[in-house]
Amino acid sequence: MEKEILSVENIEKKFNGREVLKNINFIVYENDFFFILGPSGCGKTTLLRIIAGFTQPDRGRIILNKRDITNLPPNKRNIGFVFQNYALWPHMRVKENIAFGLEIKKFSYDFIEKRVNEMLEMTKLKDVANLYPSQISGGQQQRVALARALVVDPQILLLDEPLSNLDAKLRDEMRNELKRIHSQTKKTMIYVTHDQKEAMTLATNIAIMREKEIVQIGTPYEIYTNPKNLFVASFIGDINILEGKVVEKIEGDKLKIETEEGIMIAKTNKSLNSKNIYLCFRPESITEDTSINTIKGQLKDYEFLGDTLKLAILTEKENLFKISINPENFEKFKKGKNIIFSIIKEKILLFEK
Amino acid sequence: MKKKYFIFFVISLFLILFIIYPIFYIFLQTFFHDGKFTFELFKIVLNNLIIRKAIINSFFLGLIVVFTTSIIAIPLAFIFDRLNFKGKGLLRILFLLPMISSPFVGAIGIKQILSRFGSLNILLIKLGIIEKPISYFGSGFLGIVILQTLHLFPIMFLNILASLNNFDISTEEASYNLGANFFQTFFKITFPLILPGYFAGSSIVFIWSITDLGTPLVFEFNNLVSVKIFHSLKDINTNPAGYVLVFLLCILTFALFIFTKKHIEKTQYTTGKTQIQKIERQIKGKNLFILYILLFVVLFISLLPHFALVLYSFSKKWFFSVFPFEYTLEYYKTVFTHRLTKTGIFNSLIYSSLSTTIDIFLGFFIGYILARWKIKGKGLLDILSMIPLVIPGIILAFGYVTTFSNTILDPKNNPVFLIILSYSLRRLPYIVRTTYSSFLQLNENLQEASYSLGATNTVTFRRIVFPLVSPGVFAGGILVFAFSLMEVSCSLILAIREKYYPISKVIYTLAGRVTDGPNTACSLGVIVMIFTGISLFISMKIFSKKIGDFFRIG
Numbered sequence: 077m078e079k080e081i082l083s084v085e086n087i088e089k090k091f092n093g094r095e096v097l098k099n100i101n102f103i104v105y106e107n108d109f110f111f112i113l114g115p116s117g118c119g120k121t122t123l124l125r126i127i128a129g130f131t132q133p134d135r136g137r138i139i140l141n142k143r144d145i146t147n148l149p150p151n152k153r154n155i156g157f158v159f160q161n162y163a164l165w166p167h168m169r170v171k172e173n174i175a176f177g178l179e180i181k182k183f184s185y186d187f188i189e190k191r192v193n194e195m196l197e198m199t200k201l202k203d204v205a206n207l208y209p210s211q212i213s214g215g216q217q218q219r220v221a222l223a224r225a226l227v228v229d230p231q232i233l234l235l236d237e238p239l240s241n242l243d244a245k246l247r248d249e250m251r252n253e254l255k256r257i258h259s260q261t262k263k264t265m266i267y268v269t270h271d272q273k274e275a276m277t278l279a280t281n282i283a284i285m286r287e288k289e290i291v292q293i294g295t296p297y298e299i300y301t302n303p304k305n306l307f308v309a310s311f312i313g314d315i316n317i318l319e320g321k322v323v324e325k326i327e328g329d330k331l332k333i334e335t336e337e338g339i340m341i342a343k344t345n346k347s348l349n350s351k352n353i354y355l356c357f358r359p360e361s362i363t364e365d366t367s368i369n370t371i372k373g374q375l376k377d378y379e380f381l382g383d384t385l386k387l388a389i390l391t392e393k394e395n396l397f398k399i400s401i402n403p404e405n406f407e408k409f410k411k412g413k414n415i416i417f418s419i420i421k422e423k424i425l426l427f428e429k
Numbered sequence: 430m431k432k433k434y435f436i437f438f439v440i441s442l443f444l445i446l447f448i449i450y451p452i453f454y455i456f457l458q459t460f461f462h463d464g465k466f467t468f469e470l471f472k473i474v475l476n477n478l479i480i481r482k483a484i485i486n487s488f489f490l491g492l493i494v495v496f497t498t499s500i501i502a503i504p505l506a507f508i509f510d511r512l513n514f515k516g517k518g519l520l521r522i523l524f525l526l527p528m529i530s531s532p533f534v535g536a537i538g539i540k541q542i543l544s545r546f547g548s549l550n551i552l553l554i555k556l557g558i559i560e561k562p563i564s565y566f567g568s569g570f571l572g573i574v575i576l577q578t579l580h581l582f583p584i585m586f587l588n589i590l591a592s593l594n595n596f597d598i599s600t601e602e603a604s605y606n607l608g609a610n611f612f613q614t615f616f617k618i619t620f621p622l623i624l625p626g627y628f629a630g631s632s633i634v635f636i637w638s639i640t641d642l643g644t645p646l647v648f649e650f651n652n653l654v655s656v657k658i659f660h661s662l663k664d665i666n667t668n669p670a671g672y673v674l675v676f677l678l679c680i681l682t683f684a685l686f687i688f689t690k691k692h693i694e695k696t697q698y699t700t701g702k703t704q705i706q707k708i709e710r711q712i713k714g715k716n717l718f719i720l721y722i723l724l725f726v727v728l729f730i731s732l733l734p735h736f737a738l739v740l741y742s743f744s745k746k747w748f749f750s751v752f753p754f755e756y757t758l759e760y761y762k763t764v765f766t767h768r769l770t771k772t773g774i775f776n777s778l779i780y781s782s783l784s785t786t787i788d789i790f791l792g793f794f795i796g797y798i799l800a801r802w803k804i805k806g807k808g809l810l811d812i813l814s815m816i817p818l819v820i821p822g823i824i825l826a827f828g829y830v831t832t833f834s835n836t837i838l839d840p841k842n843n844p845v846f847l848i849i850l851s852y853s854l855r856r857l858p859y860i861v862r863t864t865y866s867s868f869l870q871l872n873e874n875l876q877e878a879s880y881s882l883g884a885t886n887t888v889t890f891r892r893i894v895f896p897l898v899s900p901g902v903f904a905g906g907i908l909v910f911a912f913s914l915m916e917v918s919c920s921l922i923l924a925i926r927e928k929y930y931p932i933s934k935v936i937y938t939l940a941g942r943v944t945d946g947p948n949t950a951c952s953l954g955v956i957v958m959i960f961t962g963i964s965l966f967i968s969m970k971i972f973s974k975k976i977g978d979f980f981r982i983g
Contacts, residue, residue, distance in 0.1 A: 128877075128881055129880075129881075130877050130880070130881075149880070150877065150880040150881055151879075151880040151881070151882075151883050151884055151885055152883075153881075154883065155881060156881060156882075157877065157878065157881040159874045159877070159878060161872065161874060163872060163874035163875050163877065163878040164878075165875055165878075165879075165893055165897075166897065167896045167897055176879070176882060176884075176892070177882030177883060177884075180879075180882055180883045180884045180888060181883055224878070224882070225881070225882075228882055228883065
């Protein structure tokens with residue numbers, strides 16, 4: 077069993093009477109790279125600030141290593157924080173920014189020197205150690221912020237949208253850096269973002285937030301393949317949605333569903349309370365075997381992504397579907413071409429309307 | 430939380446006692462006689478022909494000075510905003526120089542040049558241009574207008590320049606593009622857009638002009654509200670004129686301030702957050718030469734009082750001649766040996782440094798509370814700390830003398846506390862505003878980053894907040910110090926006994942002594958001027974362009 081390191085219990089918070097967090101519960105285990113993923117304004121940064129102690133919750137508890145830290149001031153928590161805007165101190169050199177936390181803890185000069193150098197090494201900042209934050213690039217500033225938070229060896233590290241201020245290329249680079257640093261330091265990290273790609277590539281566990289609540293917690297695989305509701309399904313990855321009505325139950329776990337595109341058969345062990353449902357499937361959940369669940373349409377557009385080919389198909393009923401296929405016969409596809417595909421019945425996701 | 434409210438309460442109470450209460454006391458004295466509410470005093474005072482004349486004179490003085498400063502400042506501001514030429518930066522600073530001494534000090538100097546048998550008349554007679562000496566100052570009124578204009582036009586200049594800085598030139602281009610000519614564009618587009626800045630500048634100049642006490646006293650022109658208030662203090666128990674006049678002055682300044690603020694808010698057109706386009710025309714060759722001559726003539730005239738002051742301070746004999754007959758350093762020696770000047774310098778240094786300390790301390794605290802604390806009633810502190818902006822020195826000093834007479838703080842016995850306080854409270858709004866905006870600009874994350882690394886409040890304040898905020902505050906402190914050295918009204922009114930005189934009162938007293946008094950006064954004036962100039966320069970280096978904020982409302 078993994079060791080529990082942080083437990084967030086029943087957290088609630090209002091700002092000026094407006095509820096921003098409601099009944100938040102989750103557990104983070106040691107070495108986790110735990111993601112809080114949600115659209116902007118869903119309260120995820122507030123949650124992170126409550127864990128760090130910058131904001132007080134109205135209700136609930138934060139337990140860190142079996143200790144209730146809810147009322148502990150931020151400077152007594154030993155929780156690292158990487159700010160979205162980095163919050164580097166403009167009047168201190170890179171080196172001094174990193175050394176600050178160690179100086180506060182009154183370590184010896186030699187120790188500080190050694191630790192800071194290790195950090196500079198790990199974050200590849202040796203060359204800019206004596207420069208001021210304004211003299212270095214965005215990516216370097218980001219690494220200083222990371223080094224500054226890590227150098228004091230915090231129990232956990234919180235990261236608030238750390239890559240959102242970087243351009244696309246740097247973001248990819250830093251994502252790999254973060255992955256390396258996480259595996260190198262084995263630090264438990266909680267990472268807040270609205271970017272599902274970051275979450276899918278880095279996370280060990282993801283908590284999906286929507287309007288002040290956590291909707292689902294799970295590994296990236298669980299969340300992708302078994303989303304709890306339509307919101308989660310459409311927030312993570314591409315999804316095709318079709319309205320439908322359950323007309324019949326066959327062989328226990330199969331459902332016959334009437335849709336605009338005809339009758340579909342779905343295999344599910346989910347119990348549905350309503351007959352009116354959304355039938356959803358991922359772009360890759362299709363097959364060339366066209367015996368059942370067939371959809372016909374015209375190729376509207378395509379996107380070649382190297383390893384896959386994404387097709388946008390418009391049916392006669394004006395439904396637009398995105399499917400992804402093996403790009404082997406890329407040349408064959410021309411706009412306007414008629415396409416037939418089937419949805420794999422086991423991979424159909426059903427949600428109540 | 431309790432501690433926060435306690436600190437908040439103490440600061441507010443202090444400000445109420447020394448800002449609101451004196452004003453309130455004046456209002457009471459104006460309307461309550463023998464315990465009854467009455468307009469009687471009002472009637473008596475306003476029926477007095479001399480007082481009525483003084484009110485009218487003051488009003489006209491203010492209007493005329495607004496007009497004369499505008500004539501100099503508007504073209505100047507446009508030149509500095511729209512044109513680019515060599516030495517522009519330096520010239521911009523030079524045009525602030527007229528502010529580095531109080532107009533009354535300059536008045537002592539310029540009397541030597543523009544008096545009946547002063548340099549100018551002698552020169553003109555020698556050249557055969559005139560036969561009889563011209564009286565430039567008339568009854569003294571004209572002298573006040575000249576001195577105030579030369580002293581105050583930089584304030585107008587800074588205000589208009591600031592407006593022009595925020596002015597998007599593309600709005601003018603759009604007007605030209607639609608077929609408007611220069612004049613149509615100026616009156617329909619440019620002027621309305623810079624009006625808020627112009628109006629703010631005008632208000633400051635107007636109030637400054639009518640509450641100026643030193644200059645009328647030097648020109649011995651007594652028929653002005655400020656002088657009447659000053660003299661009324663001698664028999665304040667039997668003569669209510671002072672209260673009524675101060676009351677009227679209060680109402681006028683408050684009204685102007687509120688009107689200006691409302692006007693600025695109403696006309697804060699935001700043209701989006703896009704980068705404001707600046708196109709400056711490069712001036713070269715012959716045009717540059719003409720421009721230089723123009724600017725230097727204006728600069729020379731505006732600095733004439735200062736030149737005269739310097740010349741006078743070095744002159745051994747200077748009567749009936751264009752320039753002094755003989756020069757000497759004697760009076761500078763006197764400054765450091767004469768009993769009165771020594772006292773003045775000593776007192777002023779003490780008063781100014783203490784008031785600066787109080788200001789930095791209070792300003793830091795109030796600025797921090799306003800920016801960072803989430804407590805109820807914070808707005809009160811904001812208002813309290815901004816009110817001194819609207820209270821001219823003469824009103825505050827008058828309030829102190831009347832309110833605290835026969836108390837432990839009575840300035841007739843020992844004015845030190847009240848002088849220091851009046852100096853610091855008058856400049857408090859600037860310091861509060863500086864710290865407040867520094868704190869706002871200081872991202873809270875910078876503090877939080879420090880907390881998250883285990884630093885306490887004290888350490889965070891010492892190592893993060895203080896180093897980042899202090900340059901602005903200390904630059905402000907230097908200015909407060911310089912302004913305190915120049916403070917006139919409060920010094921003239923509050924320092925009643927000689928041993929408590931600060932520099933400005935010493936200068937005023939010496940200027941009135943026949944023999945060698947004026948020369949020594951000038952030497953002292955020059956020393957203060959140099960000192961203020963250096964302070965201004967240092968603060969400017971730190972503040973860069975933002976120095977204009979010190980002379981603006983809104």
